[in-house]
Amino acid sequence: MSREEGLPANLKAIVTAEQIQHRVVELGRQITADYAGKRIVIIGVLENAFVFMADLIRHIELPTVCQFVLSDIHDVEEGLAPAREIFFFPEVEVSGEHVLLIEGLVQSGLTTDFLVTNLMGRGAASIKTASLLNRQSSRKVSVQLDYFGFDIDDPYVVGYGLGAPHLGRNLPYVAATKPPEPGV
Numbered sequence: 001m002s003r004e005e006g007l008p009a010n011l012k013a014i015v016t017a018e019q020i021q022h023r024v025v026e027l028g029r030q031i032t033a034d035y036a037g038k039r040i041v042i043i044g045v046l047e048n049a050f051v052f053m054a055d056l057i058r059h060i061e062l063p064t065v066c067q068f069v070l071s072d073i074h075d076v077e078e079g080l081a082p083a084r085e086i087f088f089f090p091e092v093e094v095s096g097e098h099v100l101l102i103e104g105l106v107q108s109g110l111t112t113d114f115l116v117t118n119l120m121g122r123g124a125a126s127i128k129t130a131s132l133l134n135r136q137s138s139r140k141v142s143v144q145l146d147y148f149g150f151d152i153d154d155p156y157v158v159g160y161g162l163g164a165p166h167l168g169r170n171l172p173y174v175a176a177t178k179p180p181e182p183g184v
Protein backbone atom coordinates (compact mmCIF):
# COMPACT_ATOMS: atom_id res chain seq x y z
CA MET A 1 0.00 0.00 0.00
CA SER A 2 1.09 3.60 -0.52
CA ARG A 3 0.30 6.85 1.31
CA GLU A 4 -1.96 7.76 -1.64
CA GLU A 5 -4.19 4.68 -1.27
CA GLY A 6 -7.86 5.73 -1.10
CA LEU A 7 -7.27 9.22 -2.52
CA PRO A 8 -8.37 10.10 -6.07
CA ALA A 9 -6.02 8.61 -8.69
CA ASN A 10 -5.37 11.93 -10.46
CA LEU A 11 -3.33 13.57 -7.64
CA LYS A 12 -1.07 16.28 -9.07
CA ALA A 13 1.79 17.47 -6.84
CA ILE A 14 1.75 21.28 -6.91
CA VAL A 15 4.33 21.84 -4.17
CA THR A 16 7.06 19.22 -3.66
CA ALA A 17 8.40 18.02 -0.32
CA GLU A 18 11.74 19.67 -1.13
CA GLN A 19 10.10 23.04 -1.90
CA ILE A 20 8.18 22.87 1.39
CA GLN A 21 11.24 22.02 3.47
CA HIS A 22 13.24 24.82 1.85
CA ARG A 23 10.47 27.38 2.44
CA VAL A 24 9.89 26.27 6.05
CA VAL A 25 13.57 26.86 6.84
CA GLU A 26 13.35 30.35 5.24
CA LEU A 27 10.21 31.21 7.22
CA GLY A 28 11.78 29.98 10.47
CA ARG A 29 14.81 32.21 9.89
CA GLN A 30 12.65 35.22 9.04
CA ILE A 31 10.44 34.74 12.12
CA THR A 32 13.53 34.28 14.34
CA ALA A 33 14.94 37.59 13.05
CA ASP A 34 11.63 39.49 13.28
CA TYR A 35 10.98 38.42 16.89
CA ALA A 36 14.59 38.73 18.12
CA GLY A 37 14.69 39.15 21.91
CA LYS A 38 11.04 38.13 22.38
CA ARG A 39 9.25 34.96 23.34
CA ILE A 40 6.43 33.88 21.01
CA VAL A 41 3.13 32.25 21.87
CA ILE A 42 2.43 30.11 18.82
CA ILE A 43 -1.16 29.04 18.31
CA GLY A 44 -1.90 26.42 15.68
CA VAL A 45 -5.36 26.09 14.16
CA LEU A 46 -6.26 22.40 13.98
CA GLU A 47 -6.42 20.37 12.05
CA ASN A 48 -4.76 21.60 8.85
CA ALA A 49 -1.87 23.41 10.58
CA PHE A 50 -0.41 20.55 12.57
CA VAL A 51 2.34 19.33 10.21
CA PHE A 52 3.41 22.81 9.11
CA MET A 53 3.57 24.00 12.70
CA ALA A 54 5.54 20.94 13.86
CA ASP A 55 8.19 21.59 11.21
CA LEU A 56 8.22 25.40 11.45
CA ILE A 57 8.70 25.64 15.23
CA ARG A 58 11.91 23.60 14.99
CA HIS A 59 13.38 26.36 12.81
CA ILE A 60 12.45 29.16 15.22
CA GLU A 61 15.43 29.75 17.47
CA LEU A 62 13.61 31.63 20.23
CA PRO A 63 11.61 30.63 23.32
CA THR A 64 8.13 29.57 22.25
CA VAL A 65 4.94 28.48 23.97
CA CYS A 66 2.96 26.21 21.64
CA GLN A 67 -0.77 25.68 21.87
CA PHE A 68 -3.50 24.49 19.50
CA VAL A 69 -7.09 25.53 19.00
CA LEU A 70 -9.76 23.55 17.22
CA SER A 71 -12.15 25.62 15.15
CA ASP A 72 -15.73 24.69 14.47
CA ILE A 73 -17.02 26.55 11.43
CA HIS A 74 -20.59 26.57 10.14
CA ASP A 75 -21.83 28.51 7.13
CA VAL A 76 -25.41 29.55 7.87
CA GLU A 77 -28.12 31.66 6.22
CA GLU A 78 -29.16 34.64 8.33
CA GLY A 79 -32.26 35.89 6.57
CA LEU A 80 -31.11 36.13 2.97
CA ALA A 81 -27.47 36.89 3.80
CA PRO A 82 -24.93 34.07 4.10
CA ALA A 83 -23.07 34.20 7.40
CA ARG A 84 -20.43 32.13 9.12
CA GLU A 85 -20.46 31.00 12.73
CA ILE A 86 -16.98 30.34 14.13
CA PHE A 87 -16.28 28.78 17.51
CA PHE A 88 -12.89 27.76 18.79
CA PHE A 89 -11.68 25.95 21.84
CA PRO A 90 -10.01 25.70 24.26
CA GLU A 91 -9.71 29.30 25.49
CA VAL A 92 -6.10 30.46 25.27
CA GLU A 93 -4.32 32.80 27.69
CA VAL A 94 -2.49 35.40 25.58
CA SER A 95 -2.60 38.55 27.69
CA GLY A 96 0.60 40.57 27.14
CA GLU A 97 2.02 37.94 24.77
CA HIS A 98 3.39 38.17 21.23
CA VAL A 99 1.16 35.74 19.36
CA LEU A 100 1.88 34.00 16.07
CA LEU A 101 -1.26 32.35 14.69
CA ILE A 102 -0.52 29.41 12.40
CA GLU A 103 -2.89 27.95 9.80
CA GLY A 104 -2.47 25.33 7.10
CA LEU A 105 -4.57 27.22 4.56
CA VAL A 106 -6.18 30.65 4.44
CA GLN A 107 -8.84 31.16 1.81
CA SER A 108 -11.78 33.50 2.57
CA GLY A 109 -9.81 34.95 5.50
CA LEU A 110 -12.90 34.76 7.73
CA THR A 111 -11.35 32.32 10.22
CA THR A 112 -8.11 34.32 10.49
CA ASP A 113 -9.96 37.62 10.81
CA PHE A 114 -12.16 36.21 13.56
CA LEU A 115 -9.26 34.67 15.50
CA VAL A 116 -7.05 37.77 15.24
CA THR A 117 -9.87 40.00 16.53
CA ASN A 118 -10.66 37.55 19.31
CA LEU A 119 -7.02 37.20 20.43
CA MET A 120 -6.50 40.97 20.40
CA GLY A 121 -9.61 41.21 22.59
CA ARG A 122 -7.90 38.87 25.05
CA GLY A 123 -5.05 41.35 25.45
CA ALA A 124 -2.30 40.00 23.20
CA ALA A 125 0.61 42.44 22.89
CA SER A 126 0.87 41.71 19.16
CA ILE A 127 -0.48 39.24 16.64
CA LYS A 128 1.02 38.02 13.40
CA THR A 129 -0.28 35.34 11.06
CA ALA A 130 1.40 32.52 9.17
CA SER A 131 -0.04 29.92 6.82
CA LEU A 132 1.53 27.19 4.72
CA LEU A 133 -0.90 27.93 1.88
CA ASN A 134 -2.58 31.15 0.81
CA ARG A 135 -5.59 31.01 -1.52
CA GLN A 136 -5.53 34.80 -2.00
CA SER A 137 -8.04 34.69 -4.89
CA SER A 138 -10.75 33.40 -2.51
CA ARG A 139 -10.61 36.27 0.01
CA LYS A 140 -13.91 37.62 1.29
CA VAL A 141 -12.33 39.90 3.89
CA SER A 142 -9.11 41.83 3.71
CA VAL A 143 -6.53 39.64 5.46
CA GLN A 144 -2.85 40.00 4.60
CA LEU A 145 -0.73 37.20 6.01
CA ASP A 146 2.55 38.18 7.64
CA TYR A 147 4.15 34.91 6.54
CA PHE A 148 3.05 32.26 4.06
CA GLY A 149 4.62 29.40 2.20
CA PHE A 150 2.89 29.27 -1.17
CA ASP A 151 0.08 31.00 -3.05
CA ILE A 152 -2.29 28.50 -4.65
CA ASP A 153 -5.31 28.74 -6.93
CA ASP A 154 -6.32 25.08 -7.11
CA PRO A 155 -9.84 24.57 -5.78
CA TYR A 156 -8.91 21.63 -3.53
CA VAL A 157 -5.58 20.39 -2.20
CA VAL A 158 -4.38 17.61 0.05
CA GLY A 159 -1.17 16.76 1.90
CA TYR A 160 1.35 18.07 4.45
CA GLY A 161 -1.36 18.26 7.11
CA LEU A 162 -4.33 18.99 4.86
CA GLY A 163 -6.81 16.17 4.48
CA ALA A 164 -9.45 15.12 1.98
CA PRO A 165 -11.31 15.29 4.25
CA HIS A 166 -8.97 13.52 6.70
CA LEU A 167 -7.13 11.03 4.49
CA GLY A 168 -3.81 12.16 3.04
CA ARG A 169 -2.62 14.46 5.82
CA ASN A 170 0.67 12.47 5.91
CA LEU A 171 1.65 13.16 2.30
CA PRO A 172 5.01 15.02 2.42
CA TYR A 173 3.93 17.17 -0.56
CA VAL A 174 0.82 19.20 -1.46
CA ALA A 175 -1.29 17.91 -4.35
CA ALA A 176 -4.31 19.24 -6.21
CA THR A 177 -7.23 16.87 -6.22
CA LYS A 178 -10.98 16.90 -6.60
CA PRO A 179 -12.93 17.88 -3.46
CA PRO A 180 -14.25 14.95 -1.41
CA GLU A 181 -17.91 14.05 -1.91
CA PRO A 182 -20.11 15.50 0.86
CA GLY A 183 -20.44 13.03 3.73
CA VAL A 184 -17.19 11.16 2.91
Ligand SMILES: O=P(O)(O)OC[C@H]1O[C@H](OP(=O)(O)OP(=O)(O)O)[C@H](O)[C@@H]1O
Binding pocket: 045, 046, 047, 048, 049, 071, 073, 103, 104, 105, 106, 107, 108, 109, 110, 111, 112, 163, 165
Ligand atom coordinates in the same frame (compact mmCIF):
# COMPACT_ATOMS: atom_id res chain seq x y z
O1 LIG B 1 -9.94 31.35 5.27
P1 LIG B 1 -11.14 30.51 5.56
O2 LIG B 1 -12.10 30.45 4.40
O3 LIG B 1 -11.83 30.93 6.83
O4 LIG B 1 -10.71 29.01 5.73
C1 LIG B 1 -9.65 28.65 6.48
C2 LIG B 1 -9.99 27.53 7.42
O5 LIG B 1 -10.50 26.42 6.67
C3 LIG B 1 -9.60 25.35 6.75
O6 LIG B 1 -9.97 24.45 7.72
P2 LIG B 1 -11.08 23.34 7.50
O7 LIG B 1 -12.08 23.51 8.59
O8 LIG B 1 -11.61 23.34 6.09
O9 LIG B 1 -10.26 21.99 7.63
P3 LIG B 1 -9.65 21.17 8.88
O10 LIG B 1 -10.73 20.99 9.91
O11 LIG B 1 -9.24 19.88 8.23
O12 LIG B 1 -8.50 21.95 9.44
C4 LIG B 1 -8.26 26.00 7.15
O13 LIG B 1 -7.39 25.13 7.78
C5 LIG B 1 -8.67 27.13 8.04
O14 LIG B 1 -8.83 26.74 9.39
